Amino acid sequence: MTTPIAHGDGSGADGASAPLPPAFAQVVEDFQALAGRDRLQLLLEFADGLPDLPERYADHPELLEPVPECQTPIFLITEVDGEGEQAPMRLFFSAPPEAPTTRGFAGILAEGLEGLTVGEVLAVPADVTETLGLAEVVSPLRLRGMGAMLGRIKRQLGEKAGI
Amino acid sequence: MALPADPAPELQEYAHPEKLVTTDWLAEHLGEDGLVVVESDEDVLLYETGHIPGAVKIDWHLDLNDPVTRDYVDGEGFAQVMSRAGITADTTIVVYGDKSNWWAAYALWVFELFGHADVRLLDGGRALWEAEGRELTREAPSPAATEYPVLERDDSTARAFREDVLAFLGGQLVDVRSPQEYSGERLHMPDYPQEGAVRGGHIPGASSVPWAKAAREDGRFHRRADLESVYQKEQGLDPAEPVIAYCRIGERSSHSWFALKYLLGFEDVKNYDGSWTEWGNSVRVPVVTGTEPGEVPSA
Numbered sequence: 001m002t003t004p005i006a007h008g009d010g011s012g013a014d015g016a017s018a019p020l021p022p023a024f025a026q027v028v029e030d031f032q033a034l035a036g037r038d039r040l041q042l043l044l045e046f047a048d049g050l051p052d053l054p055e056r057y058a059d060h061p062e063l064l065e066p067v068p069e070c071q072t073p074i075f076l077i078t079e080v081d082g083e084g085e086q087a088p089m090r091l092f093f094s095a096p097p098e099a100p101t102t103r104g105f106a107g108i109l110a111e112g113l114e115g116l117t118v119g120e121v122l123a124v125p126a127d128v129t130e131t132l133g134l135a136e137v138v139s140p141l142r143l144r145g146m147g148a149m150l151g152r153i154k155r156q157l158g159e160k161a162g163i
Numbered sequence: 164m165a166l167p168a169d170p171a172p173e174l175q176e177y178a179h180p181e182k183l184v185t186t187d188w189l190a191e192h193l194g195e196d197g198l199v200v201v202e203s204d205e206d207v208l209l210y211e212t213g214h215i216p217g218a219v220k221i222d223w224h225l226d227l228n229d230p231v232t233r234d235y236v237d238g239e240g241f242a243q244v245m246s247r248a249g250i251t252a253d254t255t256i257v258v259y260g261d262k263s264n265w266w267a268a269y270a271l272w273v274f275e276l277f278g279h280a281d282v283r284l285l286d287g288g289r290a291l292w293e294a295e296g297r298e299l300t301r302e303a304p305s306p307a308a309t310e311y312p313v314l315e316r317d318d319s320t321a322r323a324f325r326e327d328v329l330a331f332l333g334g335q336l337v338d339v340r341s342p343q344e345y346s347g348e349r350l351h352m353p354d355y356p357q358e359g360a361v362r363g364g365h366i367p368g369a370s371s372v373p374w375a376k377a378a379r380e381d382g383r384f385h386r387r388a389d390l391e392s393v394y395q396k397e398q399g400l401d402p403a404e405p406v407i408a409y410c411r412i413g414e415r416s417s418h419s420w421f422a423l424k425y426l427l428g429f430e431d432v433k434n435y436d437g438s439w440t441e442w443g444n445s446v447r448v449p450v451v452t453g454t455e456p457g458e459v460p461s462a
Contacts, residue, residue, distance in 0.1 A: 040207075043208060047212070072205075097212070098206070099206055100206060100208040100209055100211070100212045101208040102206075137207075137225070138207045139222075139224040139225055141224065
């Protein structure tokens with residue numbers, strides 16, 4: 001369970017991609033420090049801690065974008081203040097309590113990306129979801145959903161920030 | 164020693180009432196020697212959010228599938244899973260789970276491939292237990308490891324492979340996916356990820372009976388008369404003739420397999436677990452699109 005998780009494409013270009021934002025790096029470190037079963041417990045904490053939607057979205061679910069790549073429906077929306085890479089952004093997620101894995105993925109992204117600018121989120125490597133050591137406890141197939149969420153976040157941010 | 168069957172009157176109309184237990188029965192027998200309750204869900208974290216007291220978790224993907232070959236674990240792997248769960252060959256197992264027991268039925272089906280003698284489903288699954296306000300706990304049991312025999316999996320009676328289905332064309336095939344998957348409009352369940360089939364449609368001659376036709380709103384199976392009306396009257400399926408059910412990866416069809424075999428008493432029911440993620444990717448197998456079963460090619 002303590003096998004290091006390979007980053008990137010394994011071509012030996014370790015460290016070539018942009019460093020992770022500090023909050024995300026901390027989340028990765030927390031997961032990596034745990035053995036398999038405890039990683040699942042940490043994921044549960046993220047699921048439990050996913051903030052509720054603010055009222056302006058809770059009353060308007062149609063404003064949220066569905067992520068059909070996740071096994072259970074999750075909805076997300078981004079807010080961008082201004083334009084360009086320096087623009088601050090915020091993320092909001094909605095997933096039902098009976099979908100804790102998906103809620104946990106959302107909780108990780110919410111915490112790991114909080115307070116970043118659009119450009120900083122766009123620079124997060126797409127394979128960051130594989131660095132958490134979750135594939136062996138939730139299965140690679142299920143983990144794909146988190147990558148899809150990150151992809152959709154980046155696409156929304158790019159569009160809204162006019163990049 | 165197996166536990167006695169649930170005598171609840173509403174179960175007795177089924178062909179094999181001993182394969183189901185009610186939530187009342189389970190609540191009454193929780194903690195008894197010889198009983199192990201197994202939770203098996205689509206969502207791998209759901210058990211951790213709270214489960215029936217004493218229940219152990221067995222995950223279809225992480226525990227029952229071989230991590231390399233697309234197949235189930237072998238006898239040794241299965242013995243290890245059962246041993247960790249505190250199950251012996253004599254244990255009465257009650258399986259329950261989310262999504263109207265899709266994955267619970269799938270686990271039950273795999274347990275039976277290995278010949279485990281007494282496996283039952285909790286009628287209504289996790290949703291009904293919760294809806295009735297019954298106890299859930301986050302406390303995970305730590306069962307003492309048991310000696311479980313290394314059994315050879317029998318793939319000949321309840322499991323069908325692609326070759327079997329090819330040889331079965333013209334027989335009673337039941338496609339339990341959504342109507343849109345059956346017609347070929349979609350390659351995956353509504354709201355679910357595309358899991359990699361390159362062609363859409365169904366196996367020629369297959370009847371379309373979405374899995375949900377076997378389930379009530381609250382997650383329990385339909386009454387026998389309602390099941391008969393769907394499978395036998397509407398679809399004209401003959402309980403004396405063999406049936407093969409399939410879906411996308413074999414989980415929804417395990418639910419229908421259970422209903423046909425144990426609730427309606429069909430004599431020979433197999434689950435084609437390769438299902439559409441195999442058939443829809445196979446070269447030169449016949450596929451029919453649209454809402455009709457279609458022409459069965461002559462051999």
